[in-house]
Amino acid sequence: MRLADTLLRQGHLSEQALVDALLSERRPRHLDRCDLCSERAVDLARWLDDLRAMGTDIADEAFAPEQLKLQHDQILRRLEQLDQRPRVIAFPGLTRPDLSMPAGRRVAPAWLGVAAAAGLVLGIIGGQLTARMGLAEPTATGTTATATDVDGLPPPAPGGPAVDPLLIDLDAPPSSLSEMDDMTPRLTMASNSAGG
């Protein structure tokens, strides 16, 4: 019997003392001679039992037997994966390493520099030649252009596409229109006559 129970509750057990008594299964003597406390203890025990049954049901309903079986299998599968030794698969390029070369720094061979210099010289020469040939080409094209007949349509290339008449140079009118061209006053002449 606790002092607090004796002083404050005139010998009756507190709620905590009842809980302690029920959970530790040590029955205080007071319960044998006090009907009120005995009734409270029975009430509490019944309530706790009810609570436990309900709590167990709630948890068990959340997990059906099939789910338990599934979980059991999943656990064993995970353990199997853990027990399997990890295999290291070699990268194909590294299967036969070149042992003639040291593993550390790589040194470029001497001929590599000579080859690079030769490539540079060839490149420069090639560039120069290409530039010269490129300059010569437009002159040849101009010659052919002056060779076209300005009076009429240029003869179509055999087998080539027909030349569009609109693309012909209109500064030199065709011969059929030259008379009309002569009759048309020029701008300079018109301005001279206007000026007197």
Place this chain on the structure above:
Amino acid sequence: MSETTPPPAGRELDARVAVDIKALQAAGRTDEARDRYSELVGRHQRRALRIAYHYMRDAADADEAVQDAFVKAYTHLGTFREELPFEVWFTRILINGCLDRLKARRRRERWIAPPALDPSGNERDPAEYLPSRGPSPEDQLLSQERRQRLNAALAKLPERQRMVFVLSHFEGRSSREVSTMTGLNESTVRVHLFRAIRRLRAMLAPNVAAAAPRRGRVNRAAR
């Protein structure tokens, strides 16, 4: 109270099996070790799920926590001491795992929308979505209502009180065992347990709490 507690013979058997598995693992006979461990999983799975479910309040989280705990126990079986019951050692692993998951969940919940609430303002439990197997619709409804109330009341308990209550009362563990499982003092375990019961009584059975003897009533009763 000790309905769910395995009998001492069962505890000794568990310890013996655990020691056997340790030896098999050390000898590299992993297939046999797994077969023996499967026995332990089968014996403790349901109990572990109950603890995890009441602690996590979510079926999927509880499932993962239990799986992780069994895998972790298997990989750390080398540290298992024979003088400690296997279930106590395993439950400690499970509780630590649940705690880690709860912390992670709290961090996650800071970034997501609040959970769906039922009309009474309580968080809806995934377990409630499962069809119950009540015998009649009325019984089903009553039982559902009582369970909802209990679920809601358990959810309102502080974490430690809930854990101590579940281990002590639902699982029938002694204060000493709960102390070993949770790392709390025995006296702290008893205080948490008492507070949990008092709170649950106040929430679930207000008339019972009102019937507790007060000075005036005791005086009248004593007369």
